Amino acid sequence: MxxxxxxxxxxxxxxxxxxxxxxxxxEAYENFDDFVNKExxxxxxxxxxxxxxxxxxxxxxxxxxxxxxKGEVVYSGQIYHDxxxxxxxxxxxxxxxxxxxxxxxTFELFKNRIQKFSIDGHTFINIPPKNNTxxxxxxxVLRETHSLTLLKNHRKKINKLLTKNFTYFEFEPEPAQxxxxxxxxxYKINSQSDWAKVFPEHIKKIDSYFNNKxxxxxxxxxxxxxxxxxxxxxxxxxxxx
Numbered sequence: 001m002x003x004x005x006x007x008x009x010x011x012x013x014x015x016x017x018x019x020x021x022x023x024x025x026x027e028a029y030e031n032f033d034d035f036v037n038k039e040x041x042x043x044x045x046x047x048x049x050x051x052x053x054x055x056x057x058x059x060x061x062x063x064x065x066x067x068x069x070k071g072e073v074v075y076s077g078q079i080y081h082d083x084x085x086x087x088x089x090x091x092x093x094x095x096x097x098x099x100x101x102x103x104x105x106t107f108e109l110f111k112n113r114i115q116k117f118s119i120d121g122h123t124f125i126n127i128p129p130k131n132n133t134x135x136x137x138x139x140x141v142l143r144e145t146h147s148l149t150l151l152k153n154h155r156k157k158i159n160k161l162l163t164k165n166f167t168y169f170e171f172e173p174e175p176a177q178x179x180x181x182x183x184x185x186x187y188k189i190n191s192q193s194d195w196a197k198v199f200p201e202h203i204k205k206i207d208s209y210f211n212n213k214x215x216x217x218x219x220x221x222x223x224x225x226x227x228x229x230x231x232x233x234x235x236x237x238x239x240x241x
Contacts, residue, residue: 049095049108053158059170061090061156064120068097071119075109085119090156090171092137114138125151127179127186135179135186143226148236149181150229152222178225189225199232206232 053061060066068084073094084097094109094117116125122140129136139151155174160167179186180198187198192210196203209228210217217224 047108047110049093049106053169053171054166055170056161056168057170059159059172061088061158061171063087063089063122063154069120071117073109073117074115076113077115085117087117087119087124087138089154090158094138127151133186135188139179142222143229145233145236147182148229148233150225151179151181151186152225153177153179176221180229195228195232199236201237202232202235 055061055066058066063086066086068086071083071085072079072081073083073085073096074080086095086097087093088095093111094114095106096109097104097106111126112128114126116123117138118124124138124140126138127136137153139153142150142152144150154176156171157174159170159172161170175190178189180189181187182198187194189195189198192206195206195210199206206228209231213224213227216227
């Protein structure tokens, strides 16, 4: 039923506001979602999120902060703006809080319905499992060029703390996993040998970079990967694959 109303609404926008800016369209789209109420949208195709771990010392499992952050998600092919989101890094789950007449509800969105999402100014894509590849799940888009995309998979590890009466948990960052996307194919680039396999024509540049930037790799791995990525992207020729 909601799909019929949205189709009618979008057709009205098309004919009445053909010259409207993208920002105006977005505002109208959000107003429509408010009109039908988000609890009647596809966002309710999820399951209630129940926290499984009692946390301590603010060492949480979420991206950026443990509180809800503003963002948007493309879910079942539709984009939803101005949402309250949490990204659970440890379990690789996206959580949304939706206002209901009876009170707020917190849902874990079905992962296979999520195409991409943005949270706190960071954009993530969902790479589905394919041919049992190790590259799947939510990856942050660090940089895109016309032919290459640098992606980062955030990871956290769990620590159990036992007290006399209770069990608590802490979550700490683990080394991230980095991936390059080329023509919708994904290649791990966590090591020097990984880079050489993906870009064999640039082995000398890769070897030199790894040898001369060891300190940067330890202190700022994102920057290390980004600088090498930009160097390779500048001279990359897809015809060499």
